[in-house]
Amino acid sequence: MTKVTLTVNGRSMSGQAEGRTLLSSFLREELGLTGTHVGCDTSQCGACVVHVDGQAVKSCTVLAQDVEGANVTTIEGMANADGSLNTLQQAFQDHHGLQCGFCTPGMVMAASSLLAENPKPTEAEVRHYLEGNICRCTGYHNIVKAVMAASGQDVSDTVAAE
Amino acid sequence: MPKDGGIGASTKRREDVRFLTGNGRYTDDINLRGQAHAFFLRSQVAHGKINTIDTSAAEAMDGVIRIFTAKDFEGVGGVPCGWLITDKHGQPMQEPKHPVLAEGKVRHVGDPIAVVIAETLDQARDAAEAIDLDIEDLPAVVDMKAALSADAPKVHDELSSNLCYDWGFVEENKAAVDEAFASAAHVTSLELVNQRLIANPMEPRVAVGDYDPWNDNSTLYTTSQNPHVIRLLMGAFVLGIPEHKLRVVAPDVGGGFGAKIFHYAEEAFCTFAARQLKRPVKWTSSRSEAFMSDAHGRDHVTKIELALDAENNFTAIRTETYANMGAYLSTFAPSVPTWLHGTLMAGNYRTPLIYVNVKAVFTNTVPVDAYRGAGRPEATFQLERVVDKAARELGVDPVELRRQNFIKADQFPYATPVAVEYDTGNYDATMDKMLELSDYAGFAARAEESKKRGKLRGFGIAHYIEACGIAPSNLVGQLGARAGLYESATVRVNATGSISIYTGSHSHGQGHETTFAQVVADMIGIDAGQVEINHGDTANTPMGMGTYGSRSLAVGGSALVKATNKVINKAKKIAAHLLEASEADIELADGKFTVAGTDKSVDWAGVTLAAYVPHNYPLESMEPGLEETAFYDPSNFTYPSGAYGCEVEVDPDTGEVEIIGFTAADDFGNVVNPMIVEGQVHGGLAQGIGQALLERCVYDADGQLVSGSYMDYAMPRADNVPNYTVDHSCVTPCTHNPLGVKGCGEAGAIGSPPAVINAVIDALQRGGHSHVTHIDMPASPSRVWAAMNAK
Amino acid sequence: MYNFDFVKPASVEDAVAALSGDEAQPLSGGMTLLPSMKQRLNAPATLVSLTGIDALKGVCRDGDMLVIGAATPHAVVARDAAADYPALAELAGQIGDPMVRNRGTIGGSLANNDPSACYPAAALASGATIVTDKREIAAEEFFQGMFATALDEGEIITSVKFPIPQKAAYAKFAQPASRFALTGAFVAQYADGARVAITGASENGVFRWSEAETALSSNFSADALNGLAASADQMIGDLHGTPEYRAHLVGVMTRRAVGAAH
Ligand SMILES: Cc1cc2nc3c(=O)[nH]c(=O)nc-3n(C[C@H](O)[C@H](O)[C@H](O)COP(=O)(O)OP(=O)(O)OC[C@H]3O[C@@H](n4cnc5c(N)ncnc54)[C@H](O)[C@@H]3O)c2cc1C
Ligand code: FES
Ligand code: FES
Numbered sequence A: 001m002t003k004v005t006l007t008v009n010g011r012s013m014s015g016q017a018e019g020r021t022l023l024s025s026f027l028r029e030e031l032g033l034t035g036t037h038v039g040c041d042t043s044q045c046g047a048c049v050v051h052v053d054g055q056a057v058k059s060c061t062v063l064a065q066d067v068e069g070a071n072v073t074t075i076e077g078m079a080n081a082d083g084s085l086n087t088l089q090q091a092f093q094d095h096h097g098l099q100c101g102f103c104t105p106g107m108v109m110a111a112s113s114l115l116a117e118n119p120k121p122t123e124a125e126v127r128h129y130l131e132g133n134i135c136r137c138t139g140y141h142n143i144v145k146a147v148m149a150a151s152g153q154d155v156s157d158t159v160a161a162e
Numbered sequence B: 001m002p003k004d005g006g007i008g009a010s011t012k013r014r015e016d017v018r019f020l021t022g023n024g025r026y027t028d029d030i031n032l033r034g035q036a037h038a039f040f041l042r043s044q045v046a047h048g049k050i051n052t053i054d055t056s057a058a059e060a061m062d063g064v065i066r067i068f069t070a071k072d073f074e075g076v077g078g079v080p081c082g083w084l085i086t087d088k089h090g091q092p093m094q095e096p097k098h099p100v101l102a103e104g105k106v107r108h109v110g111d112p113i114a115v116v117i118a119e120t121l122d123q124a125r126d127a128a129e130a131i132d133l134d135i136e137d138l139p140a141v142v143d144m145k146a147a148l149s150a151d152a153p154k155v156h157d158e159l160s161s162n163l164c165y166d167w168g169f170v171e172e173n174k175a176a177v178d179e180a181f182a183s184a185a186h187v188t189s190l191e192l193v194n195q196r197l198i199a200n201p202m203e204p205r206v207a208v209g210d211y212d213p214w215n216d217n218s219t220l221y222t223t224s225q226n227p228h229v230i231r232l233l234m235g236a237f238v239l240g241i242p243e244h245k246l247r248v249v250a251p252d253v254g255g256g257f258g259a260k261i262f263h264y265a266e267e268a269f270c271t272f273a274a275r276q277l278k279r280p281v282k283w284t285s286s287r288s289e290a291f292m293s294d295a296h297g298r299d300h301v302t303k304i305e306l307a308l309d310a311e312n313n314f315t316a317i318r319t320e321t322y323a324n325m326g327a328y329l330s331t332f333a334p335s336v337p338t339w340l341h342g343t344l345m346a347g348n349y350r351t352p353l354i355y356v357n358v359k360a361v362f363t364n365t366v367p368v369d370a371y372r373g374a375g376r377p378e379a380t381f382q383l384e385r386v387v388d389k390a391a392r393e394l395g396v397d398p399v400e401l402r403r404q405n406f407i408k409a410d411q412f413p414y415a416t417p418v419a420v421e422y423d424t425g426n427y428d429a430t431m432d433k434m435l436e437l438s439d440y441a442g443f444a445a446r447a448e449e450s451k452k453r454g455k456l457r458g459f460g461i462a463h464y465i466e467a468c469g470i471a472p473s474n475l476v477g478q479l480g481a482r483a484g485l486y487e488s489a490t491v492r493v494n495a496t497g498s499i500s501i502y503t504g505s506h507s508h509g510q511g512h513e514t515t516f517a518q519v520v521a522d523m524i525g526i527d528a529g530q531v532e533i534n535h536g537d538t539a540n541t542p543m544g545m546g547t548y549g550s551r552s553l554a555v556g557g558s559a560l561v562k563a564t565n566k567v568i569n570k571a572k573k574i575a576a577h578l579l580e581a582s583e584a585d586i587e588l589a590d591g592k593f594t595v596a597g598t599d600k601s602v603d604w605a606g607v608t609l610a611a612y613v614p615h616n617y618p619l620e621s622m623e624p625g626l627e628e629t630a631f632y633d634p635s636n637f638t639y640p641s642g643a644y645g646c647e648v649e650v651d652p653d654t655g656e657v658e659i660i661g662f663t664a665a666d667d668f669g670n671v672v673n674p675m676i677v678e679g680q681v682h683g684g685l686a687q688g689i690g691q692a693l694l695e696r697c698v699y700d701a702d703g704q705l706v707s708g709s710y711m712d713y714a715m716p717r718a719d720n721v722p723n724y725t726v727d728h729s730c731v732t733p734c735t736h737n738p739l740g741v742k743g744c745g746e747a748g749a750i751g752s753p754p755a756v757i758n759a760v761i762d763a764l765q766r767g768g769h770s771h772v773t774h775i776d777m778p779a780s781p782s783r784v785w786a787a788m789n790a791k
Numbered sequence C: 001m002y003n004f005d006f007v008k009p010a011s012v013e014d015a016v017a018a019l020s021g022d023e024a025q026p027l028s029g030g031m032t033l034l035p036s037m038k039q040r041l042n043a044p045a046t047l048v049s050l051t052g053i054d055a056l057k058g059v060c061r062d063g064d065m066l067v068i069g070a071a072t073p074h075a076v077v078a079r080d081a082a083a084d085y086p087a088l089a090e091l092a093g094q095i096g097d098p099m100v101r102n103r104g105t106i107g108g109s110l111a112n113n114d115p116s117a118c119y120p121a122a123a124l125a126s127g128a129t130i131v132t133d134k135r136e137i138a139a140e141e142f143f144q145g146m147f148a149t150a151l152d153e154g155e156i157i158t159s160v161k162f163p164i165p166q167k168a169a170y171a172k173f174a175q176p177a178s179r180f181a182l183t184g185a186f187v188a189q190y191a192d193g194a195r196v197a198i199t200g201a202s203e204n205g206v207f208r209w210s211e212a213e214t215a216l217s218s219n220f221s222a223d224a225l226n227g228l229a230a231s232a233d234q235m236i237g238d239l240h241g242t243p244e245y246r247a248h249l250v251g252v253m254t255r256r257a258v259g260a261a262h
Helices: A023-030 A087-094 A104-117 A123-132 A141-150 B016-020 B121-128 B171-182 B227-239 B265-277 B287-293 B376-394 B398-405 B427-437 B440-452 B473-478 B512-524 B552-579 B604-612 B674-693 B747-766 B781-789 C012-019 C033-038 C074-080 C086-092 C098-103 C106-112 C119-126 C210-218 C243-260
Strands: A002-008 A011-017 A049-052 A055-058 A071-073 B036-042 B048-054 B064-069 B112-118 B132-137 B163-169 B186-198 B206-212 B217-222 B246-249 B281-284 B296-308 B314-326 B353-362 B456-465 B487-493 B499-503 B531-535 B586-589 B592-595 B601-603 B627-632 B641-650 B657-667 B724-727 C005-007 C024-027 C046-049 C059-062 C065-069 C129-132 C136-138 C157-163 C167-174 C181-190 C193-199
Touching: A002 A023, A011 A023, A023 A049, A049 A104, A055 A104, A055 C098, A087 A104, A087 A141, A087 B016, A104 A123, A104 A141, A104 B016, A104 C098, A123 A141, A123 C098, A141 B674, B036 B121, B036 B265, B036 B287, B048 B112, B064 B121, B064 B265, B112 B121, B112 B265, B163 B171, B171 B296, B171 B314, B171 B353, B186 B376, B206 B265, B217 B227, B217 B265, B227 B246, B227 B265, B265 B281, B296 B376, B314 B376, B376 B398, B376 B456, B376 B747, B398 B427, B398 B456, B427 B440, B427 B456, B427 B641, B427 B657, B427 B724, B440 B456, B440 B641, B456 B747, B487 B552, B499 B512, B499 B552, B512 B531, B512 B552, B552 B586, B552 B592, B552 B601, B552 B604, B552 B627, B592 B604, B601 B604, B641 B747, B657 B674, B657 B747, B674 B724, B674 B747, B747 B781, B781 C243, C012 C024, C012 C046, C024 C033, C059 C074, C074 C086, C074 C098, C074 C106, C086 C119, C086 C167, C086 C181, C106 C119, C106 C157, C119 C157, C119 C167, C119 C181, C119 C193, C167 C243, C181 C243, C193 C210, C193 C243
Parallel strands: A002 A071, B036 B281, B217 B246, B314 B353, B499 B531, B657 B724, C005 C046, C024 C046
Antiparallel strands: A002 A011, A049 A055, A049 A071, B036 B112, B048 B132, B064 B112, B163 B353, B186 B296, B206 B217, B206 B281, B296 B314, B456 B641, B487 B499, B487 B627, B586 B592, B592 B601, B641 B657, C059 C065, C065 C157, C129 C136, C129 C157, C167 C181, C181 C193
């Protein structure tokens, strides 16, 4: 066991890790941050996405010891300072971009990277960027809509007749 | 306009906030003090005789607490099956034992052989590798027809064959159906495969067993769609723990789609082991493990024939289906190819004679059970494919052939020849709506434009009927169900007027916490924020059947309405007393009780306070308190229906199919929360498109799982699917439940596969590949290319 | 995963020293190695992380060569190679998904030599040189069939040198589930002729399609490939496509790459 210290959501946090301890397990089990989910063991589903030094990564495929000292942001660190949902999170709620919520943390983390890189993506760009995040519930329509809306674009024409 | 937060409003989901901030509490997020970890050692062969299991070396390894094998389960029951099918000769199906851990034989890749309990999961897994197994390979049966041959190896030695049952429906009609075929002007026949799928909720299954020596009670935290069903099956049939000593909690559950209905061996194991070890035991499935231990779905091979008269009226349907049960009978497996499939074979049509034959077969594969739609997608796929093929053979418009044979709006209620009675519907209306929204009229021009780009465009149509909320209990009991199919709700009004609801239904994405609150808030006229929905814990919810079969609102919502009405009735009595008026004169509106025609009133909170602080209260005639429970047992299924249109472009160079547009016009009856209903349809469509184009669970001839991970099992991603156009403005309210709702959870997955495949065939036909009349799902690029190039 | 010791050296020398230990293995982006270790298909005693070695990272132009450090993630290649070798940058941008590209590296990809991986096609079609801590290996010699390379035990790739072509493109047909290449064609035109490398299709891993090279060397256009068909012999057959289908895709993807070359 080795001590690993990370800055997580702005706070310095430490825990014990074996060589084989994955960042996802370290966050969930050592630091108690269970918002990061694990949905597969082949690095394909994206439920585990967090930001390491500003970049989206699959935390299930990163060793905790390999990111010693890094700045990590998880879903728990995404809300506004007053605890209210940030623009992207709010858009997910407003546009029903989640159902069971299991893929949601990874979706939000990946989508926020997209918007950082590309503040006004097209719908096709959103769909393409999210190819590493699997959602079984929503059929993606409302996730795409939420991300488009969070980027400040008009999504009214994708709103179904009500 | 619906009231904000009331019935008909697209109220934002309250549960979203916790999910969006990482505060959801899924089963794997639960860690109990002193918890040990379980690792299941699973069979790597499809069929084998267990000679010896030597655990001695493993037991000596670091962190190992105990290793369990089948011998530890002597005296413990097998995992039960919840539905008994009677075959066409009146005999019960063959029902083999499904032990918690393999006894004597392993019967599929993934069959659990032993479980290591250790301090950490890694230690448990390390030790599992040190277990010395002597398993003698036996020949595996994988193909269903081969499994039925006389010399096939038997999956279960104690059974007479690999045939679970041979079911005929309606057996009495068989001769008449055969006659109709003999005299038909035209017969269209089609052989097709409804391929094996894996539900793949994104949250893998987890079970945490706990035992409290203080009161001898057991608790199971599990990823389940129906905790009460698990408590009943596991307590009564497997472990022999009475319900009052057993609590089952299904907290936030990350999707189910059917795969989390069933009672699984791992649940019974963790509960059992926690009692043995007197400490909590946790099992978390890896995705790889999920592929070989979650029940699979579909896996039917069917020949369907449609007979038509000279005027193109459907005169009879005859089908023969082989349905794969896998190696054991999962909880509701036998009902899927029979009652959930045969009863839907009339579809939206007036076909007077139908005969359905189903042979259910044991093979050395993972058990197969309900997956989103369960039986109904299989029925719809056959029907809507064969109708499309008939239209093509007869040279008539597929829309017109359907319309001509539709049950017409003025023919409801309509009794089909397959034992169900549709209460309402208007299939022409949904068809019109779909054609309008998809701009069917403009298709030819779009096809022309595609052609210029070297692409083949096609349009496919499907019209589906679904039966939701399996009911009533006494009927399904006659059909072999070993459970009731009612739902329950307790409405506990608190002293200050807020309301705690306890429902036997369960939400794992459907948004009950929001919609159920909308219903109650609307009925009473209070703010939905005053209503809290509790579900998923047998300790505080009344016995209920959980969530599957698109039943939550139709059945659970009806129970809720019933209980709320009881509360309102009592509250009116209290209000009458407070207002010194006659109960008959009391009106409830906007959270206020008023004496009709006066301005005398008392608000909701005034009444609720009086109920719990009964100082001014008719104690002589009424008990204090305001809490009611209701159980609702529906008198019939509900019958949502809809028209789906899919437009595709096929790349003739690669065979790749792109979905250009998808339109769904559904009739769900009344809608409580349109936003949530649309989300349910979207999700169903993606799964249906996934089945049509991407997903396939494949075994090789030895019973090895070839598509054992997302590397080979193609899950739909954001860029595989289009923006959907969904509509639910065609409304024929259900006639027999209080909300007039029908159910929307499975529709998308039922109606979309045939629409997609019909569109692919249409594209190829228009592109000159007139020899292609069918492509089995998934219509992957390689299959489409091969079909085009088959000469 | 089996447990192992984790070390993270800061220099190539320290990495090489650490790798001389028993059962030591380099870890770069981990996008291939860690999933295979989760399946317990791999049991190194020590993992030597290359992510802390700055000398192994970056994209730089050296005359008519583009030199890419072995531990450079795909996302960085997609960004930093765009000006000098756009086809290579576009290939890197098509590997996996954004998260995979943020971690996965060119060195890991080449060392792994997955028969469906993208980079091997670029390296072979470009006539790249794989530079290791000990020597330089021509791409031709480096790839030795599915998952096999010329690397010795403990030898690490330090950089890859790509001669920059006049024009080039990569056309990838994704396997529907994994989205690796079911068949991918990298086409590059150099002053001395055209090179075509095919990935995803063959049981022998990445290979050069010499008939197409000959045709394109005299006339670099999709038309030059008319009538050319790759043989289905030794093509991969699996649930995603038959050998015949892959052979067919070789032609389609090569044509598309030629059409897109820039
Ligand atoms: C979801 C997903 C999708 C993917 N899609 C694609 C795709 O479309 N196309 C594609 O090409 N790839 C794809 N990949 C693979 C990805 O590109 C990997 O990053 C790459 O194959 C391995 O690179 P790595 O840096 O992650 O290596 P690692 O996983 O760290 O290592 C891989 C192997 O190389 C060895 N190694 C690593 N670095 C060196 C070195 N410098 N010298 C010698 N040996 C070394 C390791 O010991 C190990 O054996 C995908 C991966 C995932 C998880
Ligand atoms: S859990 Fe990390 S990608 Fe699936
Ligand atoms: S919301 Fe359930 S998996 Fe995406």
